[in-house]
Amino acid sequence: MAAARGLLNHLLRTGQLDAIDGYSLNLNYPSVVGTMEVAGQETPYGFSSGIYVRHAAAATPVEILPPQEEIDALGGGNTPGAWKKRFEMIYQRTKDEPITMCAGVCPSIIEFGHHVQRRHKVLPKDLWRMRAIAATSVPGIHTKYKPALRALYGPVDVVEMYIATEGTFAQQRDERRLLVPNFDLYVLEVLTRGGEVKMLHEMRPGEYGSLIVSTPVLPRYRIGDLVRAFDPPYFRCIGREGRFTRLRYWLDGVRYLDFGRA
Secondary structure (H helix, E strand, O other), X not given: OHHHHHHHHHHHHOOOHHHXXXXXXXXXXXXXXXXXXXXXXXXXXXXXXXXXXXXXXXXXXXXXXXXXXXXXXXXXXXXXXXXXXXXXXXXXXXXXXXXXXXXXXXXXXXXXXXXXXXXXOOOHHHHOOOOEEEEEOOOOHHHHHHHHHHHHHOOOEEEEEEEEOOEEEEEOOOOOOOEEEOOOOOEEEEEEOOOOEEEHHHOOOOOEEEEEEEOOOOXXXXXXXXXXXXOOOOEEEEEXXXXXXXXXXXXXXXXXXXXXXX
């Protein structure tokens, strides 16, 4: 359910709940790619994005197309050829259906649009009147990626979500291009540059820190993402921890005229 919060909140807040009368375009990875033995039992495993969407579809009124089972049936290949096969199946299943929204990995959403354009000489915006795209998995969704999303899918509302393999940690909740944490589901802390560990909501605006998450199965796990605080509860994930992450963030701010604004 948490994986659908960003999208459903946006539709409710903007008075577009009628969008759920259509389908959500499912471009996610397979939820089952194999099995492994756990405690003496064969247990399926797969990609987190597919697992999230399968459970979200079961727990919310959002109907996805194609169903996750059809995505899984094509196998778990991650090669360019496997993705072309997956994208082509998705196109054939959805091209004549009322697709009104999409939620998933941002680069996959863009790559699907390019596939449709290359293979079928048509843009997704010519096939569907899409209302909203809830995108995740990369920093800079509103600066780097929104122009490409709108060029391919039309004047859609773009909603940012912060979803990782370890959990659905935050989502955009209003017009501000910032994230609001799911404090009801996770304990979120940060390790600051000075070596201090503090709660995420205790960060000062403009402060940076390495995110530490506590989930039902991962106590105080340092996830490897660098975040920047704005006025509580807002924050932004600026990328993976690294020597040049902050520099790259500010250079992108200059390039996209963002300057860290909300």
